Amino acid sequence: MNASTSRHPDTIRIGLVSVSDRASKGVYEDQGIPALQAWLEKAVTTPIEFVTRLIQDDAPMISAALVELVDVERCHLVLTTGGTGPARRDVTPEATITVATREMPGFGEQMRQISLQFVPTAILSRQVAVLRETDDHAALIINLPGQPKAISETLEGLKREDGSVVASGIFAAVPYCIDLIGGPYIETNDAVVKAFRPKSARRPPAA
Numbered sequence: 262m263n264a265s266t267s268r269h270p271d272t273i274r275i276g277l278v279s280v281s282d283r284a285s286k287g288v289y290e291d292q293g294i295p296a297l298q299a300w301l302e303k304a305v306t307t308p309i310e311f312v313t314r315l316i317q318d319d320a321p322m323i324s325a326a327l328v329e330l331v332d333v334e335r336c337h338l339v340l341t342t343g344g345t346g347p348a349r350r351d352v353t354p355e356a357t358i359t360v361a362t363r364e365m366p367g368f369g370e371q372m373r374q375i376s377l378q379f380v381p382t383a384i385l386s387r388q389v390a391v392l393r394e395t396d397d398h399a400a401l402i403i404n405l406p407g408q409p410k411a412i413s414e415t416l417e418g419l420k421r422e423d424g425s426v427v428a429s430g431i432f433a434a435v436p437y438c439i440d441l442i443g444g445p446y447i448e449t450n451d452a453v454v455k456a457f458r459p460k461s462a463r464r465p466p467a468a
């Protein structure tokens with residue numbers, strides 16, 4: 262077993278990648294990784310091990326970080342934030358597609374739908390989600406926009422004051438996706454995001 266691999270089968274390893282020229286140079290403090298970590302700690306009740314990277318908007322560097330997080334660090338899920346827009350240096354989607362074995366287009370489509378509830382510029386995000394599969398491991402990689410507030414917006418979606426759902430966040434579909442690619446069974450805090458699984462895939466609650 263690789264030294265950095267989890268010894269607990271019910272622990273999820275999550276890679277967090279903040280892609281920002283200015284945060285990586287110290288022009289401003291990175292808010293991407295803290296925002297991702299804070300949201301996941303609130304939403305996921307399964308134990309999590311985080312592996313984090315802060316990198317500049319450089320496609321080969323982003324691809325190399327993603328490969329390392331999946332193949333060496335054995336993350337089951339990798340979330341990136343930043344670099345999904347149309348500016349010349351926004352290359353996160355291309356760097357993600359380069360390391361993919363298969364694309365998961367529904368995530369990008371749903372995130373843009375959700376984000377339109379918050380900002381009309383949602384359509385400017387070219388964010389993608391992909392699988393990276395090796396012989397004995399697989400991970401889901403999802404791009405999120407760089408605005409720190411976009412993290413909870415896209416993962417959690419939008420609810421009315423009475424708790425009813427306006428737009429379902431994409432994280433609802435992540436646990437079952439991780440099941441299907443052979444990762445650990447992820448449980449969530451329903452008050453933040455209710456994981457959806459078909460009945461046949463649900464585990465009975467722990468006694």
Ligand SMILES: Nc1ncnc2c1ncn2[C@@H]1O[C@H](COP(=O)(O)OP(=O)(O)OP(=O)(O)O)[C@@H](O)[C@H]1O
Pocket residue numbers: 279280281282283284289290291292293294318342343344345346348406407408409
């Ligand atoms: N890691 C981050 N930490 C804090 N704020 C960020 C971060 N990334 C982006 N932002 C904010 O969100 C805005 C849009 O993000 P985007 O990924 O397009 O960054 P950018 O304008 O290309 O600049 P940079 O790559 O230098 O962060 C930024 O202009 C900045 O205000």
Ligand SMILES: Nc1nc2c(c(=O)[nH]1)N[C@H]1C(S)=C(S)[C@@H](COP(=O)(O)O)O[C@H]1N2
Pocket residue numbers: 342343344345346347351375376379380382383384385386387405406407408410411412414415
């Ligand atoms: N939920 C959400 N999605 C969002 C935004 C946002 O504030 N919230 N910003 C949009 C903007 S202004 C841009 S330019 C694109 C790309 O952002 P990025 O380059 O920071 O990834 O994401 C869009 N999607």
